[in-house]
Amino acid sequence: MTDKLFQPFVLNEKITLNNRIAMAPLTRCMADDSLVPTQQMADYYARRADAGLIISEAAIIRPDGQGYPNTPGLFTQEQIAGWRKVTDAVHKNGGKIFAQLWHTGRVAHPHFWKGEFALGASAERLEGTVPRMRELSYVTPKPATKQDIAQLVKDYAQAAENAVEAGFDGIELHGANGYLLDQFMHYNVNTREDEYGGSAENMTRFPLEVVDAVADRIGMERTALRISPGAYFLLEGDPRDRQVFEYLLSELQTRDLAYLHIGLFDDTMEFDYLDGNATDFVRRNYTKTLMGVGGYSAETGEAAISNNRFDLVAIGRPFIANPDYIERVKSGQPVKAYSEEMLAELI
Numbered sequence: 001m002t003d004k005l006f007q008p009f010v011l012n013e014k015i016t017l018n019n020r021i022a023m024a025p026l027t028r029c030m031a032d033d034s035l036v037p038t039q040q041m042a043d044y045y046a047r048r049a050d051a052g053l054i055i056s057e058a059a060i061i062r063p064d065g066q067g068y069p070n071t072p073g074l075f076t077q078e079q080i081a082g083w084r085k086v087t088d089a090v091h092k093n094g095g096k097i098f099a100q101l102w103h104t105g106r107v108a109h110p111h112f113w114k115g116e117f118a119l120g121a122s123a124e125r126l127e128g129t130v131p132r133m134r135e136l137s138y139v140t141p142k143p144a145t146k147q148d149i150a151q152l153v154k155d156y157a158q159a160a161e162n163a164v165e166a167g168f169d170g171i172e173l174h175g176a177n178g179y180l181l182d183q184f185m186h187y188n189v190n191t192r193e194d195e196y197g198g199s200a201e202n203m204t205r206f207p208l209e210v211v212d213a214v215a216d217r218i219g220m221e222r223t224a225l226r227i228s229p230g231a232y233f234l235l236e237g238d239p240r241d242r243q244v245f246e247y248l249l250s251e252l253q254t255r256d257l258a259y260l261h262i263g264l265f266d267d268t269m270e271f272d273y274l275d276g277n278a279t280d281f282v283r284r285n286y287t288k289t290l291m292g293v294g295g296y297s298a299e300t301g302e303a304a305i306s307n308n309r310f311d312l313v314a315i316g317r318p319f320i321a322n323p324d325y326i327e328r329v330k331s332g333q334p335v336k337a338y339s340e341e342m343l344a345e346l347i
């Protein structure tokens, strides 16, 4: 395997990665019933510490952000202590780890926190049921009031501070894949008529408020963001979304995020309203550090980096199947194929 991938990569003055391969954030639903990361999770992440950067599975910022069983949290002291075991184990093995901060918005289910409603951008219900829990149909969300939004911004900043207290090197805001922040940025599910809806500037207001509040708390150099300009999961695209993301990217261009990450399962997907794939759309509108993802191998990731499509590559499913992924690709050994049954266990 080639040199470029395995050279250190400087994110900024504070953070240098050992190589350009990141482990993508991968929800595993293995936290305990208080949403505390376990020793098994610490061992699982520690085995992968030779990735240039580990991005943790998404961690919810507060109880009403939960949309799936046993996803870890970052809002109690017990959860912070659980994550401390994870970050210590990764650091001991020479790695770096960011926490992905998550609120699922309308994809949350009140069943999980014994609440009455889920919050969303607008009262647009998601069809269907919670995975693995067919009895739980999604509910029509309560549109977040301005007061709710102000509280959410504070809660994201607090979760970021908790992440630093837990020993994370930084955080990645989950602004992708149809969850809360993304719900504000797509016309399909944001039908608001106040200053958080109806125009590119308004629809990006809440996500940018969150970026800035988190950066104020822990530093822009420790703050990253994941976005999905092309809608492909849990909501639908609208041609007008393009302007929203052009505006978002112009705003992000004026900030110095640690990196920007694209939320995708398959980077060959084309979106009419982006004139092609999401990665090239972002690259045309944003010149700072970009992480690509979606169906890559080390070889194809390296080629994309050489072609300047992005700077870092995130690898997801192959990391579930291969704890020793980095060693395998470095030494040219075959990589085990991923299959869904592997989700049952943390190897």
Ligand code: FNR
Pocket: 024, 025, 026, 027, 028, 056, 057, 058, 100, 174, 176, 177, 226, 263, 264, 265, 266, 293, 294, 295, 296, 314, 315, 316, 317, 318, 343
């Ligand atoms: C994911 N993905 C994901 N994305 C994210 O932003 N937060 C998350 O918690 C998860 N969880 C998750 C769980 C599982 C089981 C899968 C398969 C995927 C998406 C993931 O980060 C990545 O974008 C995709 O898996 C595509 O990359 P690969 O797998 O083709 O390398």
Ligand code: 8K6
Pocket: 027, 029, 068, 069, 131, 132, 232, 233, 265
């Ligand atoms: C209990 C399951 C928890 C899963 C949570 C988070 C997201 C995981 C995604 C799993 C794979 C779904 C693939 C959907 C891709 C759509 C592409 C069109």
